Amino acid sequence: MTNNVSIEDVPLNRFHQLLCIRSGGGWVLDGYVLSIIGVAMVPLAATLGLSGFWQGMVAASALLGIFCGGFLGGLLTGRLGRKKLYFVGPAIFVVCSLAQYWATSGEALFFMRFLIGIGVGFEYPVAGALLVEFLPRKYRGPRLAMLTILWFAGAALAYVAGNAMLESGRPDAWRLVLASPAVIGVVLLAIRLGTPESPRWLLSKGRTAEAEAIIRDVYGATFSLRNLPEQAAEAKVSLLCLLHSGYGKRMLFVSVFWSCSVIPVFAVYAFAPTVLQALNLHGDWASYGSVAITLLFVVGCIVATRLINVIGRRSMLIHSFLWSGLALLALGACSDSSPMMVLLLFGAYALFIGGAQVLQLVYPNELFPTEIRSAAVGLGASLSRIGAAIGTWLVPISLQTLGIAQTMYAAAGVTLVGLLVALILAPETRSLSLQEAASLSR
Known part of the structure; x- marks a missing residue:
C-alpha cells in the first residue's frame, strides 16, 4: 500500500523531533564554546600576561577556525555525506576544550580555539543540511530558526555557568571555565548515535x-x-555554479548579510564585560548585564x-537590520549615559x-539545491567569519584608540x-518547496 503525500507535507513525527534535538544540541554547544x-x-x-593584541587574537581564533572549517566541512559534507561529518564537531570540542585547561600561553590558547572553530565550522553545513532535507516545508523555517535560538541559549548558559565557576574563588577557575564545554560535547556525541543519512543526498549519489x-x-x-517527487526535478549543478549565474548572486547576498549580522554580535560576546565597562557598567551591572543582554538575544x-512564516523572510531581514542599526547608533550617541539607558539600548x-x-x-x-547546499552553507559561514574575526580582533584596539562611542558607530x-x-538582494522564499526556493527560474 502506498500514498501520494509528499514528505514535504507530512506532519512532524518523533524522528523529526529527535533530529531537532540532535542538531539543536550542536548549536547549544556552539554558542557555549564560542x-x-x-x-574567561x-x-x-x-x-598569562596577554597584551591587547593577543587578547584579540585569542578571541578571534575560533572565528578564523570557522572560516577554514566551514569551507572544508561544506565540501566534505557534500562528498562524504551528512552522517559521517555529524560527529566531527563534537569530538573536536571535547578534545580541544579539555586541552585548554593546560594552556600556558596566548599562542597555545590561539591554536586550541582555532581547532574549536574548525569544529564549529563543520557544524554549520552538516546540521543545517540534515534538518532542511528531512523537515516538512511548513516547519522548515521555524525549526532552522530554532537553531539560532539555541545558539544564544548556549551563550547565555556560558555566562551563567562561567561566572558561577569564577565566583568559586579557585585559582584555576578560568581553566575550568574553558574546559567546561567538554561535558556538553560528550552528551552530544551520545545523543547523535543512530542518526540516518539524508535520502536526498543518497539520491544525488x-x-x-x-x-x-x-x-x-x-x-x-x-x-x-x-513521495519525494521534487528530487528528480532538481538540476545537477556543481560548486562552480556559486561563481556565476543566479547562484553567484545568491552567494554574494548570503555572505554579506550573514557577515553584517554576526560581526557586531561576536565582537560583543568576545568582550562583553570589557565593552560594558567602557559604557560605564561596572561590577554587578557588567556581570548581570551580560546575562540579561544574552537572554534578550534569545527573546x-x-x-x-x-x-x-507570518511576515516572510525578506521583510523580517530588512526590519531587523534597520532597527538594530538605529539602536547601535543611539548607543554611540549615548555612550556616557546612565547604566540603565545603556542596558535599554x-x-x-x-x-x-x-x-x-x-x-x-x-x-x-x-x-x-541539494548538490551544493552544504557547500554553499559552509562557504557562507566561512566568508562571514572573515569579517567577524577582523572585527573581534579590532575591538580591544578600537576601545583603546578610538573609544567606545566610535566603536559603536562602526558596529x-x-x-x-x-x-x-x-x-537590494533579499528574496522571498516563504511557503516554497525546496525545489521552488532553490530554482533559478522563479
Whole structure:
C-alpha cells in the first residue's frame, strides 16, 4: 500500500523531533564554546600576561577556525555525506576544550580555539543540511530558526555557568571555565548515535535503495521515493555554479548579510564585560548585564521564529537590520549615559537583530539545491567569519584608540550595510518547496 503525500507535507513525527534535538544540541554547544572565552578573558589575560593584541587574537581564533572549517566541512559534507561529518564537531570540542585547561600561553590558547572553530565550522553545513532535507516545508523555517535560538541559549548558559565557576574563588577557575564545554560535547556525541543519512543526498549519489529504506523507516511503510517527487526535478549543478549565474548572486547576498549580522554580535560576546565597562557598567551591572543582554538575544530570536512564516523572510531581514542599526547608533550617541539607558539600548539591539540571526541558516539552506547546499552553507559561514574575526580582533584596539562611542558607530555602520544589501538582494522564499526556493527560474 502506498500514498501520494509528499514528505514535504507530512506532519512532524518523533524522528523529526529527535533530529531537532540532535542538531539543536550542536548549536547549544556552539554558542557555549564560542562565548565562554568572553567569561574567561579577564582572568586568563591577567594570569598569562596577554597584551591587547593577543587578547584579540585569542578571541578571534575560533572565528578564523570557522572560516577554514566551514569551507572544508561544506565540501566534505557534500562528498562524504551528512552522517559521517555529524560527529566531527563534537569530538573536536571535547578534545580541544579539555586541552585548554593546560594552556600556558596566548599562542597555545590561539591554536586550541582555532581547532574549536574548525569544529564549529563543520557544524554549520552538516546540521543545517540534515534538518532542511528531512523537515516538512511548513516547519522548515521555524525549526532552522530554532537553531539560532539555541545558539544564544548556549551563550547565555556560558555566562551563567562561567561566572558561577569564577565566583568559586579557585585559582584555576578560568581553566575550568574553558574546559567546561567538554561535558556538553560528550552528551552530544551520545545523543547523535543512530542518526540516518539524508535520502536526498543518497539520491544525488545514485544510491536509491538506501534512500528508499531510510524514507520507509522515517516516514512509514507506505512511503517511498515516489513521495519525494521534487528530487528528480532538481538540476545537477556543481560548486562552480556559486561563481556565476543566479547562484553567484545568491552567494554574494548570503555572505554579506550573514557577515553584517554576526560581526557586531561576536565582537560583543568576545568582550562583553570589557565593552560594558567602557559604557560605564561596572561590577554587578557588567556581570548581570551580560546575562540579561544574552537572554534578550534569545527573546529576539524566539519572536523572529514566531513571525518568520507570518511576515516572510525578506521583510523580517530588512526590519531587523534597520532597527538594530538605529539602536547601535543611539548607543554611540549615548555612550556616557546612565547604566540603565545603556542596558535599554543594548537590549533593543539584542531584540531587533534576532530576525537577521535566525535567517542565517534559513536563507542559505533554502536558496541552493541539494548538490551544493552544504557547500554553499559552509562557504557562507566561512566568508562571514572573515569579517567577524577582523572585527573581534579590532575591538580591544578600537576601545583603546578610538573609544567606545566610535566603536559603536562602526558596529552600526556594519549593520546598516546589511540593511542596504537586504533591500537590494533579499528574496522571498516563504511557503516554497525546496525545489521552488532553490530554482533559478522563479
